[in-house]
Amino acid sequence: MTTVRAPQGYRERSSSVGGAVVWCRAGISDADPPVLPDGCMDLLWLDGRLSVAGPDTRAYRPAPGFADRIAGIRFYPGTAPTLLGVPAHELRDVRADLADLWAPVDVRTASELIARASSPAAGLEAIARWRAGRTGAVDPVVRFLVASLRSGSSVAAIAEELGTGPRRLHRISLAAFGYGPKTLGRVLRMRRALALARGGMGLADVAVASGYADQAHLTRDVREFSGMSPMKLLGLDLEPLSF
Template sequence: MGHSYEERASRLDGALLWTLTLPPGASRPVLPDGCMDLLWIGGRLLVAGPDTRAQTPAATGGTFAGVRFAPGTAPALLGVPAHELRDRRVALDALWPGARVRELTERVASAADPATALEDIALHRAARTAPPDPLMRSVAARLDAGRSVADTARLAGLGARQLHRRSLKAFGYGPKTLARVLRLQRALALVRAGTPYAHAAVAAGCADQAHLAREMRALAGTTLTAYLDGA
């Protein structure tokens, strides 16, 4: 069994479905991306909270699946503020009734495609819960477009303290951290597409390549070259 990763758009607005297969003994670090995930790992349903640093899953080898929710969209669906799950992996039955989670676990276990089964769970839940805060989705979109935190707060009509408090609930951390995480992901996408490091750094919003290197070390705990070689 070799390493493979696939993702595709979900029927749930802004979400992605992904499937990862790793050979026995292998693991893959997960870098901060501003998102939360509903996970299928080792026959269990888990929720991955928003990360402030790279996480190395305990599980090694096998096939894993998930629904990756767009920044700010998971808390309403899951029924928990994002900051309560920051840098954590939590069993779904810690958040939802155990009997319901056992039923869902059996359903995913018997599904031909676990990612689609996870998507069905998310869609069913979304139809029965309040929609995500549209203001905070627009905040995430502006930060992802490279807007400053100050501009984003002004355009949202929020003071700095209000924005920070609402960001903790929606994203798991303040807007400055989310902006850094999203900027790093923009740079990584450019580098993976073949853009030279220095050009990718500036295009993503870093001052220069050295700035990108510092952010990679701080948020991902590694270097660009080491991460790309491992991926």
């Protein structure tokens, strides 16, 4: 049975902000595993600097030593662009300082909320609540798309159920997730497969349960997104599969 582990010093908890997860960790080392694509975006606190991690299409490896203390709030897939005011596709595979994305007055407010909070993680939640009060609710189509793809529905079936064309669905997905619904579906399927494998299921059974044609198909997808085989990936201390 595969043992589920987290990187050394990594902690996370559920947030009161719309299904988000708050996490923190102490620094980065050469031995740390990559961050895998998950359809999410994070607001980060890095030794006092506020930053945004855009949606990844491939494994991301932070440079060792780039921050001693790190906290983040990982938003539920597709919800961050509304809160942050930036379409996801503009931040695809990008890490950006918040000061480059927001007006100075908004950055000052965010910094003040961090300074008044009991911890950087609590401050990030306060920023998210403040932004949510200004931006309103996320388009319900976004959450429906995540739930449908996660359950294994095809993009064509989702478009038909929503009564929208594939092109419009693609535009919605680009703005919310940073890539099209087919890529999002593959990312969510990989996450589901890794969760099953880490729970002790054999890879051949995982492939069938997750909707892959066979184990070779699973291996190709995992290699494309992570740069390594499923077996090698499962041997690493990955971050918990929150979504």
